[in-house]
Amino acid sequence: MPHTTRPRFGIMTAPSQVDYRDVLQVWQEADMIPEIEHAWLFDHLLPIFGDPRGPVYEGWTLLCALAAQTRRLRLGVMVTSNRIRPPAHLAKIAATVDVVSGGRLDFGIGVGSRPDWPLARREYEAHGLPFHDTAHALGSLAEACTVIRRVWTKTEPFDFHGTYVQVTGAYGNPKPVQRPHPPILIGGRSSATLRVVAQHADLWNIPGGDIADVVSRSALLDRYCTEIGRDPASIVRSIHLPVSYDQPGVTRDAIGEALDAGFTHIVLGLSAPYPGNVARWVTDELITKNRKKERSVS
Numbered sequence: 001m002p003h004t005t006r007p008r009f010g011i012m013t014a015p016s017q018v019d020y021r022d023v024l025q026v027w028q029e030a031d032m033i034p035e036i037e038h039a040w041l042f043d044h045l046l047p048i049f050g051d052p053r054g055p056v057y058e059g060w061t062l063l064c065a066l067a068a069q070t071r072r073l074r075l076g077v078m079v080t081s082n083r084i085r086p087p088a089h090l091a092k093i094a095a096t097v098d099v100v101s102g103g104r105l106d107f108g109i110g111v112g113s114r115p116d117w118p119l120a121r122r123e124y125e126a127h128g129l130p131f132h133d134t135a136h137a138l139g140s141l142a143e144a145c146t147v148i149r150r151v152w153t154k155t156e157p158f159d160f161h162g163t164y165v166q167v168t169g170a171y172g173n174p175k176p177v178q179r180p181h182p183p184i185l186i187g188g189r190s191s192a193t194l195r196v197v198a199q200h201a202d203l204w205n206i207p208g209g210d211i212a213d214v215v216s217r218s219a220l221l222d223r224y225c226t227e228i229g230r231d232p233a234s235i236v237r238s239i240h241l242p243v244s245y246d247q248p249g250v251t252r253d254a255i256g257e258a259l260d261a262g263f264t265h266i267v268l269g270l271s272a273p274y275p276g277n278v279a280r281w282v283t284d285e286l287i288t289k290n291r292k293k294e295r296s297v298s
Contacts, residue, residue, distance in 0.1 A: 005236075006264070007259055007264045007266055007291075008038065008264060008265050008266070009036060009037060009266045010036060010037055010039055010040060010074070010265075010266065010268065011026070011036060011040070011268050011269075011270055011279065012039070012040040012041070012042070012078055012240060012267050012268065012270065013026055013027070013040075013041065013270050013272075014049075014271075015041050015042065015057040015059065016042075016047045016049065016054065017049070017050040017054045017056075018055070018272040018274075019055070020062070022272065023057075024065075024066065026279055027069070027070055028070060029277065029279040029280065030073060030279040031070040033283050034072075035283045036073070036279060036283060036287070037074060038074040038075065038076070038106065038265075039066075039074075040075070040078040040108070040267055041057075041059045041063055041078070042078060043059040043080045043081050044056060044113075044123060045058065046122060046123040046126060048117070048119045048120050049119070052119065059080070060077060060080070060093050060097065063076070063077055063097055064096065064097050067097055067101035067104065067105075068100050068101075070101075070104075071102075072104075073104065074106050075097075075101060075104055075106070076107060076108045077108050078108045078187060078240065079108035079109050079110035079186070079205065080107075080108055081110065081112035081113060082112055082137070082141045082144050083112035083113070083129065083130075083131065083132070083137060084112065084129060086165075087143070087144035087145075087147040087151075087165055087167075088148075088167050088172075090144070090148060091151035091152055092151070092172055094107050094152075095152060095172055095174060098182050099174055099176070099177055103176070103177030103182075105176070105178070105182040106182060106183050106185050107148075107181075107182045107183065107184050107185065108185040108187060109141070109144070109145070109187075110186060111134075111141050111188060111190075136164060138193065140164035141186075141193070141196055142196045142199065142200070143160075143162040143163065143164050143165040145184065145200040146160070146162075146200075147162075147165055149200075151170055151171070151172040152175060152180070152182075153180055153181055154171070154172075156171070157169040157170060183203060184201050184202050185201060185203035185204070185238065186201040186203075186204055186205070187204070187206070189207070189213075189217050191220060194220055195224050197221055197224075197235065198224035198225045198227075198228055198230060201235055202234075203235065203236040203237075203238050203265060204221060204235050204237060204238060205239065205240060205267065206218075206238070206239055208239050208240060208241040208254055208258065211254075211258070214258070215261050218261065236264065236265050237264060239258045239265070239266060239267065240267045240269055241254050241266065241269065242271070243269055243270055243286070245271075245275055245281075248286060252285075252286055252289060252290050255286065268282055270282070
């Protein structure tokens with residue numbers, strides 16, 4: 001699937017093993033660079049890499065703080081674990097961030113941590129959160145997307161009694177700034193998750209890596225969209241690519257492969273500690289050089 005729309009580049013700063021001021025500095029620098037259009041955090045309550053007792057900031061709280069101190073970047077959490085917060089509560093949190101940001105939220109959500117990843121799973125026990133099986137996690141994600149959208153859009157209180165989610169008298173005020181609601185980005189690669197993407201998402205994100213697998217997953221999403229009568233092109237394809245500071249050419253090649261595969265929403269993952277002026281470096285070494293390469297090829 002060749003890309004047909006202009007690529008949009010962004011950054012991701014995992015808020016772990018890093019100081020708040022360092023993250024803020026990177027985001028404020030990026031906010032001044034038009035080539036960087038979006039910025040992201042992750043959603044974990046304990047570190048999933050590095051020192052298991054190191055610092056990690058709560059994603060949505062930090063996102064609201066960064067929203068208040070930036071002016072242009074679209075922003076979000078890539079992706080919110082649906083296992084952590086009840087959906088109506090999460091809808092309220094997200095609406096608050098959209099208001100604070102002046103309508104710049106892209107709402108990212110996914111199933112949550114893999115059950116076979118101990119460093120991720122331990123955060124649930126540590127915070128008294130249930131960790132349901134995969135079937136429950138997937139079923140509740142689909143119902144959560146329905147409830148969240150209704151909280152954002154319904155003008156009267158409503159009830160929802162699903163298999164996994166039940167609310168009575170749910171209602172949201174204030175509403176998000178964006179109408180009808182913030183764009184919904186769903187992250188994941190499993191076939192069951194892709195069916196939820198086909199039903200509910202405006203954007204779909206997948207971690208980079210094996211580009212052949214990424215392409216096959218995108219084709220599967222196309223099929224699921226067709227089965228329910230949705231235009232596959234209505235879902236923006238997003239990919240997360242880790243940045244190599246030492247070998248930027250490797251990252252540029254990965255970007256080129258992703259663009260050729262139809263992924264036009266590129267999230268460049270920045271590892272800490274961040275080099276000085278890292279947002280400018282990303283722009284000059286990865287975004288600008290990639291666009292020059294595209295022009296020379298065309």
